Amino acid sequence: MRLALMGAGSLGTILGAFISEKKEIDLIDVNKEHVKALNDKGARIVGTIDKTVPVKAIMPEEMEGTYDLVILLVKQTYNESAFDSLKDHIHAKTIIATLQNGFPEPSLLDVFGEERVIGATVSWGATWQGPGVSELTSDPGKLSFDVGRLDGKITEQVEQVKEILECMCPAHIANNLGGTRWAKLLSNAVFSGLSACFGCTFGELLADEKYEKLVHYVMKETIEVGTKWGVTSFEVDGVDLKPYLYFETEEQRLEKAPSYQAFWGPHKLLKASMLQDIEKGRKTEINEINGLVVRIGKELGVATPLNETIVSIVNKIERKELKPTLTNLSLFK
Ligand SMILES: NC(=O)C1=CN([C@@H]2O[C@H](COP(=O)(O)OP(=O)(O)OC[C@H]3O[C@@H](n4cnc5c(N)ncnc54)[C@H](OP(=O)(O)O)[C@@H]3O)[C@@H](O)[C@H]2O)C=CC1
Ligand SMILES: CC(C)(CO)C(=O)C(=O)O
Known part of the structure; x- marks a missing residue:
């Protein structure tokens, strides 16, 4: 072969x-x-x-x-x-x-x-x-x-x-490659998308409560789009991630927070490949990642304001109108 x-x-x-x-x-x-x-x-x-x-x-x-x-x-x-x-x-x-x-x-x-x-x-x-x-x-x-x-x-x-x-x-x-792809998309839309917006590692996103809270809400939004799309199991190694990550209330969010640390803590040094593209002055895959969540959300009638903000910030960074810094947090409503 x-x-x-x-x-x-x-x-x-x-x-x-x-x-x-x-x-x-x-x-x-x-x-x-x-x-x-x-x-x-x-x-x-x-x-x-x-x-x-x-x-x-x-x-x-x-x-x-x-x-x-x-x-x-x-x-x-x-x-x-x-x-x-x-x-x-x-x-x-x-x-x-x-x-x-x-x-x-x-x-x-x-x-x-x-x-x-x-x-x-x-x-x-x-x-x-x-x-x-x-x-x-x-x-x-x-x-x-x-x-x-x-x-x-x-x-x-x-x-x-x-x-x-x-x-x-x-x-x-x-x-269940569709579910597996969606599970990976959760990681990329949330951690890679935000790592590209803020110019930081995955670990830095989880180290400060303000960024951690945003991580949780981008995850919630992305899971809602995937669920409406028809994902029954956001599967990694046979495990459905949704029960560990999804929340409705603020109380549930705080209960689920340790799961985020457990899943992504071992990857704290990771820097998104989209951030690597930004550092090389290249176009990123933002339209194939967060942009995809926004497009599917629109088709299915699920609101995606946070993914839209991520796409907008990264597009501005690509056009050199913004820098990838932690201060971009103020651009999220
Ligand atoms: N890096 C990571 O940690 C992860 C990446 N991925 C995914 O894997 C894929 C690859 O990512 P990654 O390895 O980071 O990408 P890179 O940009 O590091 O590597 C891609 C390589 O392809 C070269 N290339 C560009 N155009 C062509 C072409 N037409 N023919 C042949 N070579 C070409 C690039 O050269 P040049 O740089 O000169 O353009 C570069 O060397 C992406 O979809 C990414 O999302 C998935 C999981 C983890
Ligand atoms: C999350 C990560 C780093 C590795 O799986 C990745 O897929 C990316 O940055 O493109």
Whole structure:
């Protein structure tokens, strides 16, 4: 099976290194300096683990022949250019495995058809440090993937993607990928969205009551949209997060607060990949994350004022009209 990983940045450098230890895989990336460093010095992983692995990296224009499986790890904002360079290097049965955040499957199904598109959520975080180097920011004991199809079918292709991802860490089969995607979206809309607004880590959001309260209310709003959409279980490792996070009254909110600390405390050092984009002066995936919650909320008649404020602040930051600072709290009503 000929393998490729498209977008060898923060996550892709690390996953690509682990896969390369066991299988041949081409890491494809547009960053020339990064591609050169990967080939010359190997993929260096720092942070919660430390190792360097020899890998083969190429620029998109250096692709040859066709691949049987492509792991998609560009930001969703770059999907079009990635598809354009891939089009001559896939065949009728090439599996496209998207590990991107948000809900990337529906737009991929339109392009590639349902048999070929496999989705997976990533439980860990990574920060690109410079050419050839990426930092793993999650505890090595907490790494996993959930892999499946939106229709819940466990096909041969799902099993193939699972086997490849397990070169790195456990990959659980998700027979409720919609619920799993929503569970990840809760984390991204709340913690990544607010981390991008305030320029802070997940830990800083939980360290001060004012920000913690906002975290709780963005969570409540996002869960309400997901529930109306039809999620019956916001599932992570077989556990529905809603009973631990959702509240109606202020009293219930205070009762649920320790769950937020328990779930996200171990990830306190995480810096959202959207914040990393802001720091690199790039467009973020805000429209694919909080923007998605707002769009679905509108369709279903659920009010999303907090997600709308997050989108508006991050859009202003992208346009350099605002800076990502903790003082942006005053922009939330
Ligand atoms: N980082 C994290 O902790 C997590 C990220 N995710 C999700 O995973 C996905 C990837 O995120 P992340 O690894 O952070 O992203 P990065 O931006 O760090 O990596 C993507 C890489 O793709 C390159 N790239 C851009 N366009 C193309 C193209 N057309 N062809 C080939 N390569 C291209 C980028 O180069 P350049 O930078 O030069 O544009 C970059 O090196 C996103 O959907 C994100 O939401 C999910 C869980 C955690
Ligand atoms: C929450 C996190 C850091 C890791 O799962 C992530 O998905 C992101 O920042 O994009």
